[in-house]
Amino acid sequence: MITSLIDEELKKDLREQGVVVTTLQEVYNWGRRNSLWPLQFGLACCAIEMIAAAASRYDLARFGGEVFRPSPRQADLMIVAGTVTKKMAPQVVRLYNQMPDPKYVIAMGACAISGGPFKQGYNVLKGIDRYVPVDIYIPGCPPRPEALLQGFIELQHKIDHQKLSGPGKASFLNADTPSEYPVPAFGAHDLEPPANPDVFHPPKIERE
Amino acid sequence: METLEQIAARITAAMPEAKVAIVPNPALPGQSSLRLSHDCAVAVARFLRDDAALRLDYCSNVTGIDWPERVIKTTVKTKQIVDGVEKEVTTVSEEFQPGCLETVYHLYSMALKHGPVVIRMRTADRADQCHMPSLTPVWKSAEFQEREAFDLYGIRFDGHPDLRRILMWDEFTDFPMRKDYREPDDYDYEPTAHDAVVEKAARHAATPAQPFAGA
Numbered sequence: 001m002i003t004s005l006i007d008e009e010l011k012k013d014l015r016e017q018g019v020v021v022t023t024l025q026e027v028y029n030w031g032r033r034n035s036l037w038p039l040q041f042g043l044a045c046c047a048i049e050m051i052a053a054a055a056s057r058y059d060l061a062r063f064g065g066e067v068f069r070p071s072p073r074q075a076d077l078m079i080v081a082g083t084v085t086k087k088m089a090p091q092v093v094r095l096y097n098q099m100p101d102p103k104y105v106i107a108m109g110a111c112a113i114s115g116g117p118f119k120q121g122y123n124v125l126k127g128i129d130r131y132v133p134v135d136i137y138i139p140g141c142p143p144r145p146e147a148l149l150q151g152f153i154e155l156q157h158k159i160d161h162q163k164l165s166g167p168g169k170a171s172f173l174n175a176d177t178p179s180e181y182p183v184p185a186f187g188a189h190d191l192e193p194p195a196n197p198d199v200f201h202p203p204k205i206e207r208e
Numbered sequence: 209m210e211t212l213e214q215i216a217a218r219i220t221a222a223m224p225e226a227k228v229a230i231v232p233n234p235a236l237p238g239q240s241s242l243r244l245s246h247d248c249a250v251a252v253a254r255f256l257r258d259d260a261a262l263r264l265d266y267c268s269n270v271t272g273i274d275w276p277e278r279v280i281k282t283t284v285k286t287k288q289i290v291d292g293v294e295k296e297v298t299t300v301s302e303e304f305q306p307g308c309l310e311t312v313y314h315l316y317s318m319a320l321k322h323g324p325v326v327i328r329m330r331t332a333d334r335a336d337q338c339h340m341p342s343l344t345p346v347w348k349s350a351e352f353q354e355r356e357a358f359d360l361y362g363i364r365f366d367g368h369p370d371l372r373r374i375l376m377w378d379e380f381t382d383f384p385m386r387k388d389y390r391e392p393d394d395y396d397y398e399p400t401a402h403d404a405v406v407e408k409a410a411r412h413a414a415t416p417a418q419p420f421a422g423a
Contacts, residue, residue: 087377114397120405122384122391123376186377190392202397205409 025164032076032102033064033156039075039095040068044082046109046142053145065152072098077155078132079148083111083118084125086191090183096132097180102172104159106151107134110141117141130195132181209322210261212240218259219252226252231328241312241326246341249329250367253346256315256325264315264325267347270354272361274386276334277307307334309363313343313350331363334386342368360385 011021042050054060054068069075072095084092096105107128110116118124128134135158138151162170171177181199184191210218216228219242226248231241244252256264280303288297309331316323331338342365344351354365355374362383365371373380382389395412398405 087375120391122389126394126397186379188379188381190394194392194394195396203399205397205399 028164029160029162033159035067036063036065036077036104036152036155036159037067037069037075038065038077038079039072039099040070041095042081043084043088043092044109044111046081046112049142049145050079050081050108050148053148058145058149060149060152063149063152063156072096073100075099076102077104077106079106079108080112080128080134081108081142083116084128085123086125087123087186089125089128089131089191090186092128093131093181093183097183101179102162102170103179104135104155105132106136106138106148106155108138108140108148108151109143110139113137113139125191130200131184133199209320209325212242212325215256215262215325216242219255222255223248223251228252239324239326241328243328243330246329246339249341250343250346253327253343256327257346262325263317263319264323266316266318266323267313267343267349268316268324269312269314270343270350270357271312272357272363272385273310273312274334274361275305275308275310276387278305279303280305308332309334309338309361311340311354311357311363313347315347338362339364339366341366342371344368359383362386 006021006023014021042048052058054066060066065077072078076099078092078096078099080092096103105128107113111118111124112128115121115124115126119126125131136151136155138147140147143151164170164173172179178198181196184193184196186192212230216230219226219228227245228248229243231243233240256262281300282303283298283300285296285298287294289295290297311329313327314324315327316325329340331340340363342350342354344354344365345367351369352374354363354368355370355372357363358365358368358371359373359375360383372378376384384391393408393412393415395405395409398409401409
């Protein structure tokens with residue numbers, strides 16, 4: 001629900017009479033969610049599905065997400081499509097840091113979420129959420145283009161509900177919230193650190 | 209194509225100093241291979257590539273094998289007459305096999321459309337003498353694959369033009385495909401643990417000095 005000062009029923013009535021009453025927040029979020037520019041990069045087979053979602057059959061342009069930018073400076077959305085190897089992870093974090101706020105991350109597919117089928121491998125990161133905050137997780141191996149579209153629409157809903165002011169305003173408007181995260185270094189045995197404790201908060205698992 | 213025995217015989221006829229051993233393969237494909245000693249390996253490789261009847265001009269695959277130290281037990285049952293009664297006596301013999309690293313090259317001939325001929329080399333041990341001659345000067349296609357064997361097994365190829373890690377980062381010090389490789393302990397979130405992972409996740413949870421307790 002989009003909260004506004006005007007009564008929703010009254011707004012609806014006015015719109016039927018040809019009078020549009022809105023708020024700055026609504027217009028601002030409407031503009032942002034319908035022109036999400038993804039960063040153009042793919043890491044594995046999920047990228048093929050991402051390309052299919054952008055092409056004519058599924059057509060991400062229907063939702064305003066077709067403008068894939070080859071520069072992180074012009075991108076709002078990072079779709080981590082594929083296996084993040086430990087050798088690639090610092091570059092992915094660096095690309096995230098180079099994106100301007102507000103920015104969003106979609107972890108597409110099992111590998112980007114958790115390492116997927118390569119989770120026990122020696123050179124695969126166990127999920128990109130160890131280093132950057134992830135907004136939408138799309139399971140699948142790889143997820144079909146429809147799944148990516150649904151994840152994209154879920155992200156649009158999330159943007160729609162972000163507040164510009166007052167308590168609970170969007171975190172990117174808060175000057176204290178970091179928009180960059182430390183880039184992990186190549187260590188002798190693993191990436192250092194193996195996860196960023198400020199970002200990575202896995203649920204506690206109760207074992208018998 | 210000639211049999212491996214014929215090829216080995218021709219190698220020793222052309223190069224009497226070359227030591228070539230045939231490694232039999234008892235498995236179903238029966239694909240035996242030639243094991244070369246270090247000092248003659250490059251010369252034998254050139255012979256295999258340039259010989260008119262073989263012309264093995266294409267090295268399709270280079271891979272490594274890790275052989276840790278092990279004791280091979282063989283049980284032999286024999287019938288002996290003890291105190292005038294025939295008894296079955298089992299004797300167990302133990303053979304200690306020192307550890308080593310091995311590489312395997314699969315060779316084909318594009319010109320004569322035959323193959324593969326499999327050749328192998330072994331290092332002296334798994335620690336400080338894991339050297340062997342590089343065959344990249346003979347087959348250019350071995351370059352990246354020898355780098356991979358160096359990266360994952362730690363085999364040093366003498367004479368390789370550019371021996372660097374290829375899959376792992378340069379600062380990495382381990383060799384992940386060795387049997388005794390210990391992976392970093394990053395089992396802090398294993399929601400669907402199974403088999404060996406259950407134990408590893410439990411061990412991680414029991415370790416006090418862990419960076420992230422899954423808060």
